[in-house]
Amino acid sequence: MMPAAKPANIDWISNLRLIALYAVIILHSTSPLLMGYGRVPMADWWTADFFNALVRFAVPVFVMITGALLLHREYEIGGFLKKRLSRVVVPFLFWSLVYVWYSWYIEEITFGADAWLNIKIVLHLLKVGSSYHLWYVYMLIGLYFFIPIIGKFVRNATPIEILYFLIVWFAVMLITQPYLSRYNPAVDMHYFAGYVGYLVLGHYLAFTDFKVKHLRIWMLALFVLSIVFIAIGTYLIIPYPKLPGTMFYEPVNPAVLTLSASVFIIAKLTVPKVSPLVIRIRDFVGGYNYGIYLGHALLLYFLDDPFGISYKLCAPIIAIPLTAFICFILTLLLVWIINKIPFLGKWVAG
Numbered sequence: 001m002m003p004a005a006k007p008a009n010i011d012w013i014s015n016l017r018l019i020a021l022y023a024v025i026i027l028h029s030t031s032p033l034l035m036g037y038g039r040v041p042m043a044d045w046w047t048a049d050f051f052n053a054l055v056r057f058a059v060p061v062f063v064m065i066t067g068a069l070l071l072h073r074e075y076e077i078g079g080f081l082k083k084r085l086s087r088v089v090v091p092f093l094f095w096s097l098v099y100v101w102y103s104w105y106i107e108e109i110t111f112g113a114d115a116w117l118n119i120k121i122v123l124h125l126l127k128v129g130s131s132y133h134l135w136y137v138y139m140l141i142g143l144y145f146f147i148p149i150i151g152k153f154v155r156n157a158t159p160i161e162i163l164y165f166l167i168v169w170f171a172v173m174l175i176t177q178p179y180l181s182r183y184n185p186a187v188d189m190h191y192f193a194g195y196v197g198y199l200v201l202g203h204y205l206a207f208t209d210f211k212v213k214h215l216r217i218w219m220l221a222l223f224v225l226s227i228v229f230i231a232i233g234t235y236l237i238i239p240y241p242k243l244p245g246t247m248f249y250e251p252v253n254p255a256v257l258t259l260s261a262s263v264f265i266i267a268k269l270t271v272p273k274v275s276p277l278v279i280r281i282r283d284f285v286g287g288y289n290y291g292i293y294l295g296h297a298l299l300l301y302f303l304d305d306p307f308g309i310s311y312k313l314c315a316p317i318i319a320i321p322l323t324a325f326i327c328f329i330l331t332l333l334l335v336w337i338i339n340k341i342p343f344l345g346k347w348v349a350g
Contacts (some may be wrong), residue, residue: 014286020058030051030052033311053259068207072151091347103130133293223266226258303327
């Protein structure tokens with residue numbers, strides 16, 4: 001049976017959460033340049049491809065952190081869903097409406113005199129997502145419904161049973177990739193598919209004490225190899241329209257899995273000694289983590305237009321992380337200000 005205690009040295013999870021958040025913003029800062037393949041200098045495209053490969057661990061690591069923090073605990077289903085969904089859904093609805101406004105502001109959508117038609121437009125955007133990055137929240141809500149069930153399994157399973165689940169999950173992930181689909185049998189294995197495996201993997205890696213010499217060095221090597229595989233693999237398949245060009249970027253992908261697992265273990269094994277001031281800053285920023293995720297896309301839009309702060313600011317190797325950092329700080333400031341609104345801010349700032 002897996003242990004029921006919290007992961008030791010919880011600081012590493014706090015560190016990892018902020019790293020993953022910054023990685024998400026870097027990822028989204030690279031997107032316009034990546035989509036310009038064939039129309040931008042190849043050196044610039046390769047820079048964006050490298051950064052994109054480097055930070056593809058972000059969303060899987062977020063899910064793994066969720067598994068590490070939540071699966072070891074016993075829940076009353078109603079109380080768990082009420083607590084978790086209220087924290088997620090209310091800020092999500094607020095920011096979804098903000099992105100509906102932005103779509104109207106840039107004239108992607110228009111509202112007319114027919115009130116019911118306007119409502120249907122908004123409801124449709126809420127159903128499919130009013131901004132590209134909000135898919136994560138829809139996925140997270142689905143996982144929350146499943147956590148009380150998968151958590152019961154994890155808490156009562158032996159390490160061998162956990163490994164069995166993870167091995168089958170990885171095998172299903174492997175054979176459902178487009179480049180291996182010809183080997184996909186008719187056996188229905190979708191029960192093991194999707195992001196739920198990252199929940200279990202996060203719990204397993206957080207609570208397992210691996211007796212492996214030089215583990216951090218091995219994980220650094222795996223991290224580098226995963227980046228190379230993702231970046232070069234993406235370059236090689238882009239000219240072939242039969243294969244999705246983002247195939248190696250997809251979160252549920254073997255290379256992204258190895259990248260994410262290596263980052264998770266490296267963070268677990270690396271707890272740097274820092275001053276109390278740095279810890280206070282980290283914890284302050286971490287308190288607005290969800291709000292920063294929800295709001296950062298809006299800041300990226302406005303940084304680019306009208307201020308011209310994007311990958312085009314200077315050489316992309318500098319502009320991409322710099323744009324992401326500026327966006328990070330300004331979004332933190334924005335959600336902090338929103339949080340100060342009486343009776344409202346703490347519900348929508350995330």
